[in-house]
Amino acid sequence: MTPRWRLLLLALALLVLAPAVLRVALTLPAFGAPTAALGQTVNALAPELRHVANMVAAVNFDLRGIDTLGEECMLLCAVTGATVLLRGARGEHDTARAGRLPGRPVTPRADATVLVCRIFATLTLMVGLSVALHGMTTPGGGFQGGVIAASGLLLLYLGEGYAGWRALVPPPVLVALEGGGALLFVLCAGLPLLAGHPALQNRLPLGEFRDLYSGGLMVLVNAAVALSVAGSFGLLLVEFLEETREAGDDPISDEEDR
């Protein structure tokens, strides 16, 4: 297709779509002005019904918990698919040595870098844990906490180097976290069904409003999501960094790269 044809096609598409886009854009509510009726209703009802202060958690883990279960399964499938794809090229073997470009100089890490990374990796893991634990009371929750904890693993990688990182982050543990979290979520959804109630029905004591463990079943679901997300992202990082080469075919290097 020549550039001229492309331009013609673009003009044609614009001609057809522009009126529709313009019409929708003109009837959109003003920026930040209105508040959706559903949001107001949830804000008014959920503290009394579920005893939680974080409405996003109430919506995600209770009011539309089945949707979240679907999302959780999507994450599980995506990470499993990526892992299978990456291992398909590499095989199940892994190596404790980092890949490196031949001829590229390797600068040894400064002690200060190691120290700063150790301190901040610990802090990041703690922040992730705290965000996940406070899911019912403050913004955040399982997904955010899990991702923050997993990104703390990157700081470990930066500070300890590839071999040290691989020793600290064993993939079987990550796999167990990922699968175990998803299983816990499915159990939370399925056990009420077996007892003849709707799925994910909140039968546990709801606790006190603004308490760390308020929300009954939501606390469990939140923990399940946190475990699963931390495991998934950790596994994804390991697999991607591992995929960079097949075990055993590296040029010999005396120091880990990057």
Added chain:
Amino acid sequence: MTLLVAALLLLAALSGLLVVLSRDPRRQIFAMAGNGLVLGLLFLALQAPDVALSEIAVGTAVTPLLFLAALAAIRMDRAKR
């Protein structure tokens, strides 16, 4: 719309433009991480702290690293041949 939100929106557009305009993949990755950070701040200014947390963790830490790892894999593979 406050001045802060307007400034962050402009910055988001600008950093997004930088991602598109940078041709070197490695620079593009860092531009993308910067764009993720700006988006995170924008979400924070729009009072969505939980979205901001995910955006900063996923958009500025995890995704750029995965891209960097993929780039390194490509370069190592080319060097082998």
